[in-house]
Amino acid sequence: MYGMQVYDWKKIGLRVGLELHQQLDTKHKLFCNCSTVLVNEPESRVLIRRLRPTLSELGEVDVAALFEWKRGRYYVYEAVEQACCLVEADEEPPHMLNMEALLTAIIISLMLNARVVDEVHVMRKIVIDGSNTTGFQRTAIVAMGGWIEDEEGRVGIQTICLEEDAARKIEERGKAVVYRLDRLGIPLIEIATTPDIHTPEQAERVAYKIGQYLRMTGRVKRGLGTIRQDLNVSIKGGEKVEIKGVQKLELISKVVEYEALRQLRLLEIREELKKRGLSKDMINYDIIDVSEIFANTKCKVIRKVLKKGGKVMALKLPGFKGIVGKELQPGRRFGTELADYARFWADVKGLFHTDELPAYGISEAEVNRLYEKMGADPSRDAIVLIADEEYKAIEGLKSVADRAREAFDGIPKETRGANPDGTTRYLRPQPGAARMYPETDIPLIEITPELIEKAYKMVPEKPEEKYERFVREYGLSDDLARQVLSSYRLDLFEYLAEKYRSVPPTLIASTIVSLLKALRKDGVPVGNIEDSHIDQLFNCYVNGMLPKESFEDVLSWIAENPECSIEDAIKSLGIRPVSMEVVERRVEEVIQAHREEVKALGHKAFKRIMGIVMKEFRGKVDGRIVAEIVRNKIKELLNQE
Ligand SMILES: [Zn+2]
Numbered sequence: 176m177y178g179m180q181v182y183d184w185k186k187i188g189l190r191v192g193l194e195l196h197q198q199l200d201t202k203h204k205l206f207c208n209c210s211t212v213l214v215n216e217p218e219s220r221v222l223i224r225r226l227r228p229t230l231s232e233l234g235e236v237d238v239a240a241l242f243e244w245k246r247g248r249y250y251v252y253e254a255v256e257q258a259c260c261l262v263e264a265d266e267e268p269p270h271m272l273n274m275e276a277l278l279t280a281i282i283i284s285l286m287l288n289a290r291v292v293d294e295v296h297v298m299r300k301i302v303i304d305g306s307n308t309t310g311f312q313r314t315a316i317v318a319m320g321g322w323i324e325d326e327e328g329r330v331g332i333q334t335i336c337l338e339e340d341a342a343r344k345i346e347e348r349g350k351a352v353v354y355r356l357d358r359l360g361i362p363l364i365e366i367a368t369t370p371d372i373h374t375p376e377q378a379e380r381v382a383y384k385i386g387q388y389l390r391m392t393g394r395v396k397r398g399l400g401t402i403r404q405d406l407n408v409s410i411k412g413g414e415k416v417e418i419k420g421v422q423k424l425e426l427i428s429k430v431v432e433y434e435a436l437r438q439l440r441l442l443e444i445r446e447e448l449k450k451r452g453l454s455k456d457m458i459n460y461d462i463i464d465v466s467e468i469f470a471n472t473k474c475k476v477i478r479k480v481l482k483k484g485g486k487v488m489a490l491k492l493p494g495f496k497g498i499v500g501k502e503l504q505p506g507r508r509f510g511t512e513l514a515d516y517a518r519f520w521a522d523v524k525g526l527f528h529t530d531e532l533p534a535y536g537i538s539e540a541e542v543n544r545l546y547e548k549m550g551a552d553p554s555r556d557a558i559v560l561i562a563d564e565e566y567k568a569i570e571g572l573k574s575v576a577d578r579a580r581e582a583f584d585g586i587p588k589e590t591r592g593a594n595p596d597g598t599t600r601y602l603r604p605q606p607g608a609a610r611m612y613p614e615t616d617i618p619l620i621e622i623t624p625e626l627i628e629k630a631y632k633m634v635p636e637k638p639e640e641k642y643e644r645f646v647r648e649y650g651l652s653d654d655l656a657r658q659v660l661s662s663y664r665l666d667l668f669e670y671l672a673e674k675y676r677s678v679p680p681t682l683i684a685s686t687i688v689s690l691l692k693a694l695r696k697d698g699v700p701v702g703n704i705e706d707s708h709i710d711q712l713f714n715c716y717v718n719g720m721l722p723k724e725s726f727e728d729v730l731s732w733i734a735e736n737p738e739c740s741i742e743d744a745i746k747s748l749g750i751r752p753v754s755m756e757v758v759e760r761r762v763e764e765v766i767q768a769h770r771e772e773v774k775a776l777g778h779k780a781f782k783r784i785m786g787i788v789m790k791e792f793r794g795k796v797d798g799r800i801v802a803e804i805v806r807n808k809i810k811e812l813l814n815q816e
Contacts, residue, residue: 182435184374188411189435191378192333192370196363196403197389198340198396201276204360205339206269206313206617207262211361211396213343218253218355222264224308250305251353252342258357263342265308268616272297272315272337276362277620279394280317280337281630283364286388287332289321294621295337297614303603305352306341307359313614314338314365323368323384327377331369338363364389370407370415375428375435378406382427383663390666391635397706408434412442413586417605421593423702424663425695429597437503437599438586444498444509445585453494455583462572465489465560468544474536480562488561488568491549492579495557500530504598509582510559515601516578517561517571526575527560529553641665649680658688667706675713683713686726694731703737704730711741716797724794725750753795755804762788762804766812773812781805 201211254264261267272295284291299311314336321332340361342354366385372378382404389395389402404421408431416438421430466487469477477487492499499510510528517523529546533539545560546553559575561568581587591599636644638660645656649672659668664687671687672680687709695701712729715721721729721741725748732744739747765787766773773780784805792801 182432184435187435187439188409189373189375189431190370190409191372191375191431192407193366193368193372193378193382193385194405194407195366195382195385195389196338196340196405197366197386198401199276199279199362199364200394200396201273201279201362203273203275204262205273205276205337205362206271206360207260208270209258209260209263209360212258212357214255214258214357216255219256220254220259220264222252222254222308224250224252224305248305248350248352251351252308253345253353253355255355255357259359263308263356263359269313269614272617272620273362276337277317277622278626278630278633279362279392280335280364281622281627282392282394282633283366283389284318284321284335285627285630285634286392287318287321287323287335287366287385289318289332289335291318291622291627292316294619296619297617298611299614300611302341306344306354307339308342308356312339312341313617314611323381323388325377325381325384327374328371330371330377330381333367333369334365336365336367338365364395370409375431378431379424379428380661382424383661386424386663387638387661387665390663392633393635393666406431406434408438409586410435410438410442413438414588416586416588417590418599419590419592419602425702426593426595426597430593430599433504433597434591434599437507440501440503440509441582441586444501444582447498448494448583451494453583455580457493458576458579460573460576461491462569463489463549464565465545465548468541468548469537469562472537472541476535477537477562485563486565486568488565488572489545489549490559490572490575491551492557492559492576493551494555495579496553496555497530497557498582499528499557499559505596507598507600512601513559513575513578516574519601519603520574521563521567521570523561523563523567523571525561526571527562529556529558645680645684649684651681651684655681655684655688659684662688664691664706664709667709671710671713674710675717677717678713682723686712686723690726690730694727694734697731699731699734701730701734703734705737708733708737708741715741715745720752721745721750722752722795722797724796724798728794751795753792755800758788758792758796758801759804759808761791762801762808766805766808770812773809777813778806778809781809784809 203209204211262269277295281291295315295317297313297315300314302310302312316334316336318335319333322329323332340358340363342356343358345353345355368381372381386402399422404427406418406421406427407415408418409415416434418430418434421427464486466481469481469487472478499508499513501509503509503512510530514526517526527535527537529542532542545558549558551558559572561571563571588605590602590605592602593599642656642660645651645659646653651659659665662668668684668687671683675683691701712721712726716723728748729741729744732748733739733741765784769780769784773784785802788801788805789798
């Protein structure tokens with residue numbers, strides 16, 4: 176059902192803005208001299224903090240920050256000597272802004288046609304999840320107002336900022352959230368586009384292209400976790416929804432599509448509620464204890480809660496029959512949205528609703544009694560149940576009621592997280608505007624004409640110039656050169672073409688572009704294939720351990736076993752290189768056996784001999800090498816005459 180349908184995105188009024196965060200590969204962190212390498216050794220020091228929601232200058236407190244505070248969370252920070260100092264621990268003021276990072280940000284700004292500011296002012300942006308020891312993130316606008324070309328039209332660049340990365344979340348233990356400080360302070364560039372993107376495919380393409388520009392500088396970090404994408408998505412008649420943390424570029428179009436679908440369905444729900452003549456004020460906080468109905472239930476979850484002294488609490492949603500069970504995204508219903516709210520605001524594990532009952536061990540008789548006790552109409556109303564400690568269940572159902580009321584407005588303005596399958600989940604309310612204030616510990620930095628001049632000289636060649644060079648120097652076909660250019664492994668191609676001079680660049684390009692695309696189509700998780708795997712692949716090829724005919728098998732295997740090496744793949748797949756002597760001997764035999772034919776046909780016998788020999792060696796020896804041997808042997812035979 177999903178992905179099959181073609182939506183008219185223009186008609187739906189889809190608008191998408193991208194926010195890309197990319198770690199810069201600088202020697203030092205943004206505000207201190209620590210290295211920018213993550214460390215996995217045991218921590219040398221641990222700090223424990225409880226963050227207080229800070230008042231902005233206007234005296235406002237962020238709702239979301241206040242909520243985290245109320246939940247009683249505290250934060251544990253692990254420090255490692257190599258990558259942390261007193262700055263990360265917030266025991267010493269930040270040092271001067273890292274000029275290497277600033278230079279990179281200016282280079283990227285120039286590539287994206289943006290206007291570089293005259294002065295860089297570092298600001299503080301409140302963070303609410305404890306991912307920074309100070310309670311805020313330092314950020315600075317470097318440029319504004321650029322653009323990037325796309326086949327569906329130019330997409331504007333709103334701002335380009337330099338920021339410090341947050342601490343790395345390791346785990347949650349009860350109310351404690353454990354962070355590691357090594358990542359805190361690594362320079363990030365944040366590029367935000369205007370919401371000029373109108374299709375899911377365009378969103379993915381533009382993200383790829385910006386990523387490509389970033390990598391072309393050769394000044395950014397590579398690999399999983401070094402680039403993160405946030406999206407904002409809206410459709411006509413709705414609110415702008417933020418989606419955080421899309422880690423894989425390949426997921427962007429799916430996330431946008433699923434999110435747009437969710438919003439469409441929410442608007443449909445709004446219409447349906449109107450059609451049913453319902454209104455917001457019909458939903459109240461009348462939460463009722465229905466535990467006695469489940470005294471002998473077969474539902475394991477409820478039994479466990481009751482045994483521990485918990486309660487089953489229920490809320491009636493008048494007129495919501497069929498709506499709670501309505502699917503918004505694959506595997507996610509309106510009921511899932513309700514559950515997300517309850518989970519966030521009351522820390523409950525989940526909920527049941529009558530659109531999916533009887534199920535989970537809850538019987539029809541129990542459902543009937545439930546309707547009776549709630550004074551609800553089984554043909555019209557829906558009932559939501561939460562089994563937990565009583566106060567939590569009540570709080571949870573209150574937030575369910577709040578969320579159900581919002582259904583009358585359509586799409587709530589919220590921050591969501593991307594799931595690995597491309598669906599999204601509720602994360603928190605969108606923070607208010609009162610989140611930024613000046614960082615007084617860092618003086619402003621003037622961007623001089625000299626610095627801009629220096630950056631200009633470091634701007635890498637444009638994609639069009641690269642294209643010319645790929646065709647001229649590397650002999651790529653027009654089509655292949657274009658595909659390599661738009662590939663997000665563009666820099667890998669250039670790197671490998673330089674490193675393995677004996678390998679035809681066309682083979683490298685077609686492996687990176689065509690082969691990976693074909694594998695992806697076949698459902699192979701090519702996103703798991705690291706650049707280093709492809710590097711190893713060519714290393715094995717050059718060393719005669721791997722014929723190119725086996726690339727497909729080896730890459731498919733490594734995609735499923737990304738923690739292994741290409742040599743592991745070769746071993747596991749039982750690929751044994753055949754020695755050249757064996758090939759030569761076999762070619763000789765075949766030619767001798769067809770001696771008269773070869774003599775009669777001359778060089779035209781090549782195809783026939785090749786066919787016979789390759790039947791044995793396909794997948795084991797590179798066809799090019801066999802062809803050369805066959806050609807030479809035929810020549811030898813003909814010359815003997
Ligand atoms: Zn430091």
